[in-house]
Amino acid sequence: MNIVVCVKHVPDTASRIRIGANGTSIDTSDISFVLNPYDEIAVEESLKLKEAQGGNVTVLTLGGENASSSLRTALAMGADEAIHIKAENWQGDSYATAKNIANEIQKLPFDLILFGKQAVDDDNLAVPQMVAEFLGIPSVTVVVSLEINGNTGKAEREIEGGKEVVEFSLPVAIAAQKGLNEPRYPSMKGIMTAKRKTITTIEATQFEAKAKIVKMEIPASRSTGKILGGVSELIGSLKNEAKVI
Amino acid sequence: MSVLVFAENRNGKLKKTTFEALTAGRGIADKLGCELLAVVLGTGISSFQNELANFGADKVVCVNDPMLENYSVEGFAKSLSEVVAAKKSSVVLFAATSLGKDLAPRLAAKIGAGLATDVTALDVKNGKLTTIRPIYAGKVFATLEFGSEIQVATLRPNIFTAAENPKAGNVENIAVSPGNIKALVKEIIAAAGKKLDLSEANVIVAGGRGLKAAENFKMLEELAEVLGGAVGVSRAVVDAGWRPHSEQVGQTGKTVSPTLYIAIGISGAIQHLAGMSSSKFIVAINKDADAPIFKISDYGIVGDAFEIVPSLTEELKKVL
Ligand SMILES: Cc1cc2nc3c(=O)[nH]c(=O)nc-3n(C[C@H](O)[C@H](O)[C@H](O)COP(=O)(O)OP(=O)(O)OC[C@H]3O[C@@H](n4cnc5c(N)ncnc54)[C@H](O)[C@@H]3O)c2cc1C
Numbered sequence: 156m157n158i159v160v161c162v163k164h165v166p167d168t169a170s171r172i173r174i175g176a177n178g179t180s181i182d183t184s185d186i187s188f189v190l191n192p193y194d195e196i197a198v199e200e201s202l203k204l205k206e207a208q209g210g211n212v213t214v215l216t217l218g219g220e221n222a223s224s225s226l227r228t229a230l231a232m233g234a235d236e237a238i239h240i241k242a243e244n245w246q247g248d249s250y251a252t253a254k255n256i257a258n259e260i261q262k263l264p265f266d267l268i269l270f271g272k273q274a275v276d277d278d279n280l281a282v283p284q285m286v287a288e289f290l291g292i293p294s295v296t297v298v299v300s301l302e303i304n305g306n307t308g309k310a311e312r313e314i315e316g317g318k319e320v321v322e323f324s325l326p327v328a329i330a331a332q333k334g335l336n337e338p339r340y341p342s343m344k345g346i347m348t349a350k351r352k353t354i355t356t357i358e359a360t361q362f363e364a365k366a367k368i369v370k371m372e373i374p375a376s377r378s379t380g381k382i383l384g385g386v387s388e389l390i391g392s393l394k395n396e397a398k399v400i
Numbered sequence: 401m402s403v404l405v406f407a408e409n410r411n412g413k414l415k416k417t418t419f420e421a422l423t424a425g426r427g428i429a430d431k432l433g434c435e436l437l438a439v440v441l442g443t444g445i446s447s448f449q450n451e452l453a454n455f456g457a458d459k460v461v462c463v464n465d466p467m468l469e470n471y472s473v474e475g476f477a478k479s480l481s482e483v484v485a486a487k488k489s490s491v492v493l494f495a496a497t498s499l500g501k502d503l504a505p506r507l508a509a510k511i512g513a514g515l516a517t518d519v520t521a522l523d524v525k526n527g528k529l530t531t532i533r534p535i536y537a538g539k540v541f542a543t544l545e546f547g548s549e550i551q552v553a554t555l556r557p558n559i560f561t562a563a564e565n566p567k568a569g570n571v572e573n574i575a576v577s578p579g580n581i582k583a584l585v586k587e588i589i590a591a592a593g594k595k596l597d598l599s600e601a602n603v604i605v606a607g608g609r610g611l612k613a614a615e616n617f618k619m620l621e622e623l624a625e626v627l628g629g630a631v632g633v634s635r636a637v638v639d640a641g642w643r644p645h646s647e648q649v650g651q652t653g654k655t656v657s658p659t660l661y662i663a664i665g666i667s668g669a670i671q672h673l674a675g676m677s678s679s680k681f682i683v684a685i686n687k688d689a690d691a692p693i694f695k696i697s698d699y700g701i702v703g704d705a706f707e708i709v710p711s712l713t714e715e716l717k718k719v720l
């Protein structure tokens with residue numbers, strides 16, 4: 156099975172975010188970047204499938220020079236090959252990102268494309284469905300369980316108050332939700348071999364953004380409220396002041 | 401030109417978030433000076449006409465097709481793309497539910513539209529939609545403008561208030577070809593004993609590591625029951641195996657904006673705040689007066705949850 160895993164290099168979730176001088180992107184100077192947490196789950200799933208059924212795992216990212224470190228992490232976990240679509244200070248929207256990714260995947264043999272459920276920077280959940288649309292293949296998002304049997308498969312996706320069981324044919328795009336698996340840590344040996352694996356690079360194509368960030372603001376922080384003496388005071392405040400009960 | 405709102409129904413009922421989206425759509429349609437259309441896909445759907453008209457739909461577009469009885473992102477996106485073309489829609493709105501979030505991007509890609517997801521404010525500028533959406537887990541609000549002719553947005557639940565605004569809402573039936581569907585929902589498994597989903601709850605009673613054991617969440621369930629709310633948890637609780645991930649609130653869990661969020665035994669880590677800081681009222685109960693959760697809470701009680709929560713539940717029973 157040929158598996159492609161799309162991974163994004165994103166700010167660590169503990170980062171304090173500041174807005175850059177241009178007002179439309181963040182100041183990245185003091186931020187450490189990591190492999191998107193959901194994409195770790197996608198990488199893990201590809202490795203489990205490869206171990207069980209055989210195959211080849213290619214990881215792919217679109218991002219600046221530094222994004223290669225997330226590719227190295229995925230290679231150290233056990234991916235076989237990597238593709239880096241280079242785009243420094245990329246300000247493209249999901250559409251432009253997905254178009255670039257789909258164009259690259261089109262050149263490869265693929266049965267399964269794995270994504271994370273969402274990039275923890277733009278919080279979209281859009282690139283997986285868009286890539287699938289551009290490639291004309293089915294997609295299942297927010298997946299917590301996955302089975303592949305030859306040319307078909309079955310996935311469970313989380314919905315409000317339960318799960319949907321989706322049956323599909325391959326090739327397919329799957330976006331991983333937490334709970335699908337527990338990602339492994341790269342082993343020492345993995346890290347060493349990853350250094351010798353090659354990363355193929357190409358330049359991103361700029362497409363005109365269909366949706367564009369024109370302004371970024373830090374939301375006003377909530378002001379600290381009152382410390383109350385006890386339960387009856389709390390109920391009184393919720394009833395009479397907040398009027399929420 | 402028209403504004404199109406996707407009317408989501410499950411088990412023969414329209415979702416509350418559909419009315420929120422209709423009300424928001426009504427405002428946009430009035431500013432653009434065009435019609436507001438609600439579109440329903442599936443079978444037996446014309447029964448929704450009255451409710452959709454009541455919340456502001458000038459027209460109810462029905463796509464009656466057995467192929468659309470069960471959800472499929474391909475079939476729904478293809479069908480909607482034909483409705484958008486037939487009705488010359490320039491704005492298409494969805495609620496950011498699990499279905500809306502899955503479907504809207506696929507439609508946007510298909511019709512070459514710009515997309516804004518999980519929007520918390522929207523307006524019209526120079527004849528086009530502009531939106532505000534939280535990014536970086538709510539640490540930043542981004543204003544988006546569109547370059548595309550058609551603009552697609554999903555609206556975060558519980559942010560827009562649904563308001564009745566009766567319009568004609570005449571039914572128009574449209575036939576589409578849902579196309580070749582390669583992934584289809586075969587079954588829905590309801591989570592055991594869960595009545596209300598977090599993202600739809602008006603009140604959330606959330607517990608953290610401070611609750612110390614799985615069985616102590618009974619206490620929170622009782623409080624949630626009295627308030628008509630749902631139970632949420634921090635990641636520490638999920639990691640400990642006390643509660644399922646579907647209840648996790650935060651950056652790698654659910655984003656919620658209930659009217660009332662009660663955080664019990666939760667310290668208030670940045671990743672937790674990311675998921676709940678847009679709640680309208682926040683109450684914290686924590687034995688550590690320096691816990692960061694107090695910094696963003698409207699009301700706080702410093703003390704032991706095992707004493708406060710049962711007494712809160714008892715007292716609320718008397719007044720509610
Ligand atoms: C990539 C990443 C993603 C993450 N995503 C999320 C996420 O989505 N959601 C999330 O919640 N976290 C997330 N986290 C974890 C987060 O950093 C915190 O570790 C977690 O939120 C802590 O949970 P907690 O507040 O329950 O536990 P703790 O931080 O241990 O806090 C427990 C609190 O309980 C109080 N307490 C103890 N006993 C009592 C008592 N008897 N009565 C009252 N109070 C008491 C203590 O004073 C303390 O404040 C993420 C972390 C990472 C690295």
Ligand SMILES: Nc1ncnc2c1ncn2[C@@H]1O[C@H](COP(=O)(O)O)[C@@H](O)[C@H]1O
Nearest residue numbers: 161162217270271273274279280281282
């Ligand atoms: N720049 C990118 N490079 C590679 N994969 C990406 C990129 N952006 C998004 N993805 C993939 O799409 C998923 C969802 O991202 P998003 O739609 O941006 O929330 C991520 O978890 C990745 O798997």
